[in-house]
Amino acid sequence: MGFKRRITGRSLADAPPSRKTVPWGVEVAAAVLCKRWKPGIVWLLLDGAERFGEIASRLPGVSAKVLTQQLRELERDHLVHRRAASIRGRFVVYELTAIGMRLGQFLAQLEMWGASYHEAVPGAAARHGLSDLIHHATRRADHRSMHNDARSMGKHDDADNDSGPSGRQRELTGQ
Secondary structure (H helix, E strand, O other): OHHHHHHOOOOOOOOOOOOOOOOHHHHHHHHHHOOOOHHHHHHHHOOOOEEHHHHHHOOOOOOHHHHHHHHHHHHHOOOEEEEEOOOOOOOEEEEEOHHHHOHHHHHHHHHHHHHHHHHHOOOHHHHOOOHHHHHHHHHHHHHHHHHHHHHHOOOOOOOOOOOOOOHHHHHHHOO
């Protein structure tokens, strides 16, 4: 009720140019995206359609019930489209809508901010229950770093394993 009351009847022309009030666009974006798994789901779908099980396996810790709920909410908010992926409809895939794809650049910036925040305030991940996530991510980064060090010394000649940002990350950040 309070959220709807704050944005009802306001337009961009009505919004003051100062930062003394919260713009309605920030409120809407927060209402749509600010649940634990939603940004991660959108991030995973930036590379294309995924089946439910593929999404679940790439989001460790999410239950099937919660993932289903989050996907339904994203579909309701027109960020995700659910479609039958076989002729007989034996399975479905989830993919981003055009408006959902537009979140890619925002999420890339958010990811960079989150990484710099973690460096500046290392204990924040633990306070938010993300210690395991950070631990696994840094272990993967350490593994890639060791692989790249060995490759640069000529011990590996695997050109397919690029240590830099993925194609999607380079595209989103303009690199």
